[in-house]
Amino acid sequence: MLQTPEIPIATFEGLVFGPRSDMPIWQQIRDHILGLIENGTLRSGSQLPGETHLAARLGVTRITLRQALQHLQNEGHLTARKGVGIFVRSPPAIFTVRDGHPFHENIETHSEPITTDTRFVRREPASTQLAARLRIPGGANIIHLRRLRLLGEQPVYVNDKYFPADRFPDFEALYAERQSVTDVFRAAGIAAFRRVETRISGGFSSADEADNLRLTPGTPVFHLNARNEDGNGRTIEWTSGCWPLTSVEFVFGAPEK
Amino acid sequence: MLQTPEIPIATFEGLVFGPRSDMPIWQQIRDHILGLIENGTLRSGSQLPGETHLAARLGVTRITLRQALQHLQNEGHLTARKGVGIFVRSPPAIFTVRDGHPFHENIETHSEPITTDTRFVRREPASTQLAARLRIPGGANIIHLRRLRLLGEQPVYVNDKYFPADRFPDFEALYAERQSVTDVFRAAGIAAFRRVETRISGGFSSADEADNLRLTPGTPVFHLNARNEDGNGRTIEWTSGCWPLTSVEFVFGAPEK
DNA sequence: CAGTGGTCTAGACCACATG
DNA sequence: ATGTGGTCTAGACCACTGG
Secondary structure: OOOOOOOOHHHHOOOOOOOOOOOOHHHHHHHHHHHHHHOOOOOOOOEOOOHHHHHHHHOOOHHHHHHHHHHHHHOOOEEEEOOOEEEEOOOOOOEEEEOOOOHHHHOOOOOOOEEEEEEEEEEEEOOHHHHHHHOOOOOOEEEEEEEEEEEOOEEEEEEEEEEEHHHOOOHHHHHHHHOOHHHHHHHOOOOOEEEEEEEEEEEEOOHHHHHHHOOOOOOEEEEEEEEEEEOOOOEEEEEEEEEEHHHEEEEEOOOOO | OOOOOOOOHHHHOOOOOOOOOOOOHHHHHHHHHHHHHHOOOOOOOOEOOOHHHHHHHHOOOHHHHHHHHHHHHHOOOEEEEOOOEEEEOOOOOOEEEEOOOOHHHHOOOOOOOEEEEEEEEEEEEOOHHHHHHHOOOOOOEEEEEEEEEEEOOEEEEEEEEEEEHHHOOOHHHHHHHHOOHHHHHHHOOOOOEEEEEEEEEEEEOOHHHHHHHOOOOOOEEEEEEEEEEEOOOOEEEEEEEEEEHHHEEEEEOOOOO
């Protein structure tokens, strides 16, 4: 078990689902649990009682309870892990991401610190699709970097970056030093570079993405794709990221502030 | 009944949900129906058989069938209307929207024509929030324009635009002529204007949005907010739109093509 | 009125992860 | 071996929409 802070016994009792109420029971349960999350009774990372127990405590069927739980999962408030349990995963705030700005500039003050988890850096041959995106010959080598951004212990962003391998012979060593792609660019003699195109689309999290972001697979997400060029108009980076739908807002063309 | 093209009787039979298969039954049903939509057997706008009949035909419980249907609704392929029926609503393609470009430039060639449905134009006092967004005094009057963009008969975008009323005394008459906001700006002596800020966030469709877009309420959507300024840096438009998550891709900073 | 989708119950078996 | 969430069944009543 990851962590199972004690949940007050009576937390889930005491609800009245009178037939008087015109709101469906599952919605009342949803709202009640959401309230417990937002007022801090259920902290991020804590585990809920098992569905069977919880349903019994609430006096409803497991199916009715699951209706509520599924909505909360879609909205990114809960994560279910088969054979393990259901956990609270509420990002305490919404990120505001400004296009083209370094990640850390985007983060307003939050209660929890932002950390970066580098999952791997490796070299591999480019797929034909990726080669086209990087404007390099098919089959040429690329550097593939995957990172995770966390708010406290909660992952909020997975990001895959791809670089033409021949431009950065010492990528791994340079990156290991500072953990910063910008610094690698500088060290490679690329002082000026800019984001030339950003694409945002929507979808539903794959098993892989869900695993990284600790979401239930199928949860709606943003997909972000962008291309960076150096000062000479050559593509030096393709980035491909995934955010939970409910935890980010993108801002484009925002002036100073 | 809106329109109920005949659906071949055997369309839904013949599926084998062997326990051999490792994929859940509801997923197989989902994929099967999606296949029928994509290969044109189920045309956009056509009605499905009732859940009871369909479940019987497929040899599963209604609940199992509903599991499949709910996913298809989330993905924007189906719409359920209580007391009426379930209808196919698949946009035949994904829109690519470039920031700051007029809407019609964004639409690549599609099989169906794009049309615009102006729902209303009216004047009303600004809420404090809206006044701040338009940089006008609280309580000042605004013009509120709501439009719907349709692909064939399928709505794909709802859009609310707000303008400071005192800048456009003849808005209604001018707009009625050409149905174009750009033309109204020109007629008002505003030759140059530009989009200064665009925000994109995600959410779940409200009852209102779902009604306009013919989605099942709760379906994931994009929310788009943007501000336009005239050549003198004065705000002349605030726009607020809603897209189904799966039918659009946003492009920012894209160069010519 | 009849038919639709929305909600709910009371069971059951399974695959999975953990100890 | 135990407990978890994931799937599935066979019923039922309701609110809503349309003719």
